[in-house]
Amino acid sequence: MTIRIGILGYGNLGRGVECAIRQNPDLQLAAVFTRRNPESVKILTENVPVYSVDEAQAHKDEIDVLILCGGSATDLPTQTPAFAQWFNVVDSFDTHATIPAHFDAVDAVAQKNGKVALISAGWDPGMFSLNRLYANAVLPCGADYTFWGKGVSQGHSDAIRRIECVKDARQYTIPVDAALEAVRSGSQPNLSTREKHTRECFVVAEEGADLARIENEIKTMPNYFADYDTTVHFISEEELKKNHNGIPHGGFVIRTGKTGWNEENTHVIEYSLKLDSNPEFTSSVIAAYARAVYRLAQKGDFGCKTVFDIAPALLSAQSPEELRAHML
Amino acid sequence: MTIRIGILGYGNLGRGVECAIRQNPDLQLAAVFTRRNPESVKILTENVPVYSVDEAQAHKDEIDVLILCGGSATDLPTQTPAFAQWFNVVDSFDTHATIPAHFDAVDAVAQKNGKVALISAGWDPGMFSLNRLYANAVLPCGADYTFWGKGVSQGHSDAIRRIECVKDARQYTIPVDAALEAVRSGSQPNLSTREKHTRECFVVAEEGADLARIENEIKTMPNYFADYDTTVHFISEEELKKNHNGIPHGGFVIRTGKTGWNEENTHVIEYSLKLDSNPEFTSSVIAAYARAVYRLAQKGDFGCKTVFDIAPALLSAQSPEELRAHML
Numbered sequence: 001m002t003i004r005i006g007i008l009g010y011g012n013l014g015r016g017v018e019c020a021i022r023q024n025p026d027l028q029l030a031a032v033f034t035r036r037n038p039e040s041v042k043i044l045t046e047n048v049p050v051y052s053v054d055e056a057q058a059h060k061d062e063i064d065v066l067i068l069c070g071g072s073a074t075d076l077p078t079q080t081p082a083f084a085q086w087f088n089v090v091d092s093f094d095t096h097a098t099i100p101a102h103f104d105a106v107d108a109v110a111q112k113n114g115k116v117a118l119i120s121a122g123w124d125p126g127m128f129s130l131n132r133l134y135a136n137a138v139l140p141c142g143a144d145y146t147f148w149g150k151g152v153s154q155g156h157s158d159a160i161r162r163i164e165c166v167k168d169a170r171q172y173t174i175p176v177d178a179a180l181e182a183v184r185s186g187s188q189p190n191l192s193t194r195e196k197h198t199r200e201c202f203v204v205a206e207e208g209a210d211l212a213r214i215e216n217e218i219k220t221m222p223n224y225f226a227d228y229d230t231t232v233h234f235i236s237e238e239e240l241k242k243n244h245n246g247i248p249h250g251g252f253v254i255r256t257g258k259t260g261w262n263e264e265n266t267h268v269i270e271y272s273l274k275l276d277s278n279p280e281f282t283s284s285v286i287a288a289y290a291r292a293v294y295r296l297a298q299k300g301d302f303g304c305k306t307v308f309d310i311a312p313a314l315l316s317a318q319s320p321e322e323l324r325a326h327m328l
Numbered sequence: 329m330t331i332r333i334g335i336l337g338y339g340n341l342g343r344g345v346e347c348a349i350r351q352n353p354d355l356q357l358a359a360v361f362t363r364r365n366p367e368s369v370k371i372l373t374e375n376v377p378v379y380s381v382d383e384a385q386a387h388k389d390e391i392d393v394l395i396l397c398g399g400s401a402t403d404l405p406t407q408t409p410a411f412a413q414w415f416n417v418v419d420s421f422d423t424h425a426t427i428p429a430h431f432d433a434v435d436a437v438a439q440k441n442g443k444v445a446l447i448s449a450g451w452d453p454g455m456f457s458l459n460r461l462y463a464n465a466v467l468p469c470g471a472d473y474t475f476w477g478k479g480v481s482q483g484h485s486d487a488i489r490r491i492e493c494v495k496d497a498r499q500y501t502i503p504v505d506a507a508l509e510a511v512r513s514g515s516q517p518n519l520s521t522r523e524k525h526t527r528e529c530f531v532v533a534e535e536g537a538d539l540a541r542i543e544n545e546i547k548t549m550p551n552y553f554a555d556y557d558t559t560v561h562f563i564s565e566e567e568l569k570k571n572h573n574g575i576p577h578g579g580f581v582i583r584t585g586k587t588g589w590n591e592e593n594t595h596v597i598e599y600s601l602k603l604d605s606n607p608e609f610t611s612s613v614i615a616a617y618a619r620a621v622y623r624l625a626q627k628g629d630f631g632c633k634t635v636f637d638i639a640p641a642l643l644s645a646q647s648p649e650e651l652r653a654h655m656l
Contacts, residue, residue: 019588019589022589023468044589099656100652100653103652125656127466127597129656130640132655133643133644133651133655137645138609138613138616140351140352141351184602259604259608259609259612261346261347265604265605265608269455270598270599270601270602272596272597272598273595273598274595275595280588280595281466281595288465307640308640308651308652308655309639309640312462312635313636315461315462316464316465317465320636321428324427328424328457328634328636
């Protein structure tokens, strides 16, 4: 049994999903849908059609699960409910504050049309969320900590690029080692924003630009940098391309808690990711959840779901018997 | 809605479950069942009855979930199927090799009697198994590593105690730092048993015992020590009591894998536990799964389950809406 996957949106994430499908023999790429001219889009997989997004509905019977690879700011809030009319879908909606509203909008459509929609797959939200939930369920008396990095923050890099006389920029979010160690001690410290992460910026300025002004504008930018210890390095365009071309990321989810009749024992649960490619890892998570979505649809378990609703066994290509024999 | 929990077997694990119930306001200890004389068993919770295990069936309507706190060697293989006739049950069966047989025996009884039975809750099997499954589903092209420790191995400590002229002993399993670092590099090394863990033994010998003989018997013991670099320290009974009285444990589950069209990117997923009390942490996992078992029983989803079959949201006292708003 092969699960036929459609990809809607062929950027970094869409290409990542295409690569992930190649690693999972039970998944098969059936079609790519794009908002660009389909003839201008060259994909990696041979003999798979690229269609205009406007033609998607016509191909609904050829796709078991459609993976929506747009952005959370403007694409997914409309795309996920729209396509859940016709398809079982997975998205990676990652605006934490509006997840409940997105869930409700998608659930209404999915329920009405007998489709399964899994939202917010990826690593945060996603694998990090799962680890927060498991750790909280197991250690109800404790404290949670999430650290991000070392990794490239796209939003912060963009914010630097909008400064006058900046040609290009890359911003790394870096967790502070001393804060990580304090958390791992089990002492449940209260940590300020500044104590948890630092920000390191690599900036290509236009020739003759006032570097001191640019540095000051970065370091004092509200929300993005003002609350952090920020380092700014001015480098050449060549150096940026050579040394800062990747999209690495990662982070840590740690919960420490107490057990015992008088809470006399301390426990530390730590989950961490170190990722060479943020979009490819996100895509790999999405591919596993597409398998689960297909299985739920087969069972008739319709509606909107999150990673919290998916029994782990549904993610694996192995049978329940194999999993119990080899992975438990 | 309070979930009424019964504890069968009041040793370290049973006491740990009692402590965990105290931390979860939706769980309530309803009764303890013991193979000892009930009058000789003093529990920590006030106004909760202690009954003989022979009376358990008579109290089946007072218990929503019965937690079986016996051992995997001889207790659980018979207890779990026996009590799944009358109760929804949770056990921590941890003999990995015979989990499939145990599952089948328990499933037959649970299905027939309309009960839910969750086996092998804890951390390995348990939280470690979950992390193996999630990481394998997300990174199909990769390698798995599990390290245990630093922690006390009860089985290895017992093996030392059986040596002639040994009064008492404590054995620590310790992961080798260099092996952990090699794994975290993503190089997918092949590691021998000896390269992954060392064993450190603290031994109280009888007066006048031949210490060289004891040390040699430990270090050459097949299965337990012969394949490891083992260190033996002879200490006094007082020192053992003072410095080695706890039951700490923990470990690491690491998967590294590749993504990308040509597998050009490497990712590291790491989960680790650092536990002051092995039985109390195991008990805390069991308590969360007891909540899930109760909810499955309410839905009529009967039969034997493992951690792989339980949607994460079922473990939490929070509602699905709260979880999506605050933990996703």
